Amino acid sequence: DGHRIAFAILSQNADLWRLPVAPDSGTPTGPPEPVIATTREESRGAWSPDGRRIAFNSDRRGEMNLWLHSLDDGVTQQLTSGPGGDYQARWSPDGRTLAFFSSRSGNIDIWTVDVETGQLQQRTSSPALDVNPFYSPDGTRIAFESDRSGRKEAWVMEADGSNPRQLTTDGASDHYL
16 A cells, blocks of 8 residues: 555674684685674674784674774774774774774765774765775875765875875776775
């Protein structure tokens, strides 16, 4: 009669695992091991430069936020909080900062968070979709994808968000840079 609608919701449960491998060949040296496993989504893990922590996004408290897991003591702590969804944390080479994308400002932009203080900084504020950040090896720039020129392309900016510039013009869209 037009008063009801039926729909399905896909529930996803993602965990983070590690696989021991031989450094010289990359072949597995043992079975996969669970690192973080809950009944919620734990995904997009990123190893810290020193290999002692994993940053990941999780919805274990409702909203998708960034979390840190210490491999030294097994402690997991929430790093960001609030609505909008925080995704795909990537470590700066010095291990002090994470770059990520979020819609916490009402638009999907690139943000950074200080790992020790939790201080957030918005790095892009274009009305475009800015996603998938990745630090340069020296930590001075952040590469990301943006559709600000009409379709998703590779962009780069200084780590403080200044001087954004487009690198590709051929639709260099992918899930990660």
